[in-house]
Amino acid sequence: xxDLIPSIPFILKGILVTLQFVVASGIAGFIIGVLLAFAKIGxxxxxxxxxxxxxxxxxxxxxxxxxxxxxxxxxxxxxxEIPKLAAGIIAFSLNSGAYVSEIxxxxxxxxxKGQFEAAQALNVSYWKSMRKIILPQAIKxxxxxxxxxxxxxxxESAVISVIGAHDIMRRSQxxxxxxxxxxxxxTIALIIYFIMVRxxxxxxxxxxxxxxxxx
Amino acid sequence: xxxxxxxxxxxxxxxxxxxxxxxVKKGDVVAVIGPSGSGKSTFLRCINGLEEATKGEIIVDDIxxxxxxxxxxxxxxxxxxxxxxxxxxxxxxxxxxxxxxETKGVKKADAxxxxxxxxxxxxxxxxxxxxxNQLSGGQKQRVAIARSLAMEPEIMLFDEPTSALDPxxxxxxxxxxxQLAQSGMTMVVVTHxxxxxxxxxxxxxxxxxxxxxxxTTPHAFFHHPETxxxxxxxxKVL
Ligand SMILES: Nc1ncnc2c1ncn2[C@@H]1O[C@H](COP(=O)(O)OP(=O)(O)OP(=O)(O)O)[C@@H](O)[C@H]1O
Ligand SMILES: [Mg+2]
Numbered sequence: 001x002x003d004l005i006p007s008i009p010f011i012l013k014g015i016l017v018t019l020q021f022v023v024a025s026g027i028a029g030f031i032i033g034v035l036l037a038f039a040k041i042g043x044x045x046x047x048x049x050x051x052x053x054x055x056x057x058x059x060x061x062x063x064x065x066x067x068x069x070x071x072x073x074x075x076x077x078x079x080x081e082i083p084k085l086a087a088g089i090i091a092f093s094l095n096s097g098a099y100v101s102e103i104x105x106x107x108x109x110x111x112x113k114g115q116f117e118a119a120q121a122l123n124v125s126y127w128k129s130m131r132k133i134i135l136p137q138a139i140k141x142x143x144x145x146x147x148x149x150x151x152x153x154x155x156e157s158a159v160i161s162v163i164g165a166h167d168i169m170r171r172s173q174x175x176x177x178x179x180x181x182x183x184x185x186x187t188i189a190l191i192i193y194f195i196m197v198r199x200x201x202x203x204x205x206x207x208x209x210x211x212x213x214x215x
Numbered sequence: 216x217x218x219x220x221x222x223x224x225x226x227x228x229x230x231x232x233x234x235x236x237x238x239v240k241k242g243d244v245v246a247v248i249g250p251s252g253s254g255k256s257t258f259l260r261c262i263n264g265l266e267e268a269t270k271g272e273i274i275v276d277d278i279x280x281x282x283x284x285x286x287x288x289x290x291x292x293x294x295x296x297x298x299x300x301x302x303x304x305x306x307x308x309x310x311x312x313x314x315x316x317e318t319k320g321v322k323k324a325d326a327x328x329x330x331x332x333x334x335x336x337x338x339x340x341x342x343x344x345x346x347x348n349q350l351s352g353g354q355k356q357r358v359a360i361a362r363s364l365a366m367e368p369e370i371m372l373f374d375e376p377t378s379a380l381d382p383x384x385x386x387x388x389x390x391x392x393x394q395l396a397q398s399g400m401t402m403v404v405v406t407h408x409x410x411x412x413x414x415x416x417x418x419x420x421x422x423x424x425x426x427x428x429x430x431t432t433p434h435a436f437f438h439h440p441e442t443x444x445x446x447x448x449x450x451k452v453l
Contacts, residue, residue: 117300
C-alpha cells in the first residue's frame with residue numbers, strides 16, 4: 001500500500017473531474033428532461049412524438065456506445081476535435097434527459113387530474129396551475145426518483161474513462177498500471193465512489209424529509 | 216343566463232350528448248337527473264369548457280363560449296365536483312384565497328377577509344387553518360363550495376356534490392346549497408338526491424342516453440312523468 005501514497009493525490013484530483021462532469025451533465029440533463037416532460041404532457045402531437053422517440057432512443061441503446069459515438073462521430077462529421085469532457089457531458093446529459101423526462105412526466109401525471117380541473121374551473125391559467133398546484137404535489141414523487149437518477153449518473157460517470165477522460169476511474173487505472181498494484185489503486189477508487197454516493201444519498205434523504213412536512 | 220343550443224358531444228365514436236337545447240334563466244335552479252352514463256357530467260363540463268363541444272353552442276351571459284372567451288365564461292361560473300378536488304398542500308383558507316389572489320389580483324388581506332366570511336356561511340369558521348386531509352367529506356365539500364364562491368361567480372355548477380359522502384353528511388352540504396339557492400344564485404345541479412331536486416329545483420332536466428328526454432317542473436316530473444324512460448327511472452330511484 002505504501003507505494004501508492006505518492007499517487008493518491010493524483011487519484012483524488014479525479015474527484016474534481018468526476019464532479020465537474022456529473023454536475024454539468026446533471027444540470028443539462030435536468031433541463032432537457034423538463035423540456036421533454038412538458039412536450040410529453042402538452043397538447044402538441046408533434047412535440048410529443050419527438051419527445052417519445054427521443055426517450056425511446058436514448059433508453060434503448062447502450063450509454064457507453066452513445067458516449068463513444070459522440071466522441072468519435074462528431075469530429076468525423078464536423079471536423080471539431082471535441083474535448084473528452086465535453087463529449088462526456090453531451091452524451092450523458094442527452095441520455096440523462098431521457099430518464100429525467102420520464103421521472104417528471106410520471107410525477108406530474110401521478111397528481112389527480114381533478115386537481116387540474118379544479119384549477120381550470122377557478123380560471124387559473126395552465127402554467128400557474130402547473131407551478132402552484134400540480135408541481136408542489138408532484139415533487140414528492142419526482143424528488144426521490146430524481147435522486148436515484150443522480151446517484152446512477154455519478155456511478156455511471158466512470159464510463160467516461162473509456163474515452164480517456166481523467167476521472168477517478170481512469171486515474172486509478174493509470175496508477176494501477178504504473179505501480180502494478182491493482183488491488184490498492186482500484187480499492188481507493190471504490191472507496192471514493194462509495195463515499196460520494198453516500199453523501200448524495202444522505203442529502204437526498206434530508207431533502208425528502210423536508211418535503212414531506214405537509215402530509 | 217345560460218343558453219345551450221344544439222349541443223352535441225362525441226368522445227371518438229362514442230356520441231355522449233345529442234343535440235341538447237335548453238336555457239337556464241338568472242336565478243333558476245335546474246336539477247339534472249338521469250341514469251349513470253347518460254351524459255350529465257359531460258353536459259355540465261361543456262358549460263364551463265372543461266369539455267369542448269363537438270357541435271352546437273354554449274352562451275353564458277351573452278358570451279358565446281370559444282377558446283378565446285373561455286376565461287370570461289369561467290369567471291362567471293363556479294364548479295363543485297363530486298370528489299371535491301381541494302388542493303391538499305394548501306390550508307383551507309389558502310384553498311379559498313388562491314384563485315382570487317392569483318387570477319384577479321385581489322390583495323391577500325382582502326381575500327382572507329372574504330374567505331372567512333364564506334367559511335362562516337358554510338359553517339366552518341374554525342377550520343381556516345387546517346389542511347383538507349383533516350376534514351370530513353361533508354366539510355371538504357363545503358370548503359369546495361366556499362372556494363368556488365370566492366370567485367364571485369354568477370352561476371354555480373354542481374356535479375353530484377353529495378354522491379361521495381357518507382349519508383350522515385349529505386344534509387349539511389345540501390343545506391348550504393339550499394341557502395345558496397335561496398340567495399338567488401343561478402344553479403345547475405347534477406344530482407341523485409331526489410328530495411333536493413323536488414324541494415329546491417325550479418326545473419328538472421331529465422337526460423337519458425345523451426338526450427333531454429323531459430324538461431319540466433319538479434311537480435310534473437315526479438308526479439306525472441310523461442315518458443316511459445322517466446317513469447322507469449323514477450321507479451328505480453324512488
Ligand atoms: N373523457 C372521456 N373520454 C371518453 N369517454 C368519456 C369521457 N368522459 C365521459 N365519457 C363517456 O361518456 C358517457 C357519459 O359520461 P358522463 O360521465 O357524462 O355520464 P354521467 O351521466 O355523469 O354518469 P354518472 O351518473 O355515472 O356520473 C359515458 O359513456 C362515459 O364513458
Ligand atoms: Mg357524472
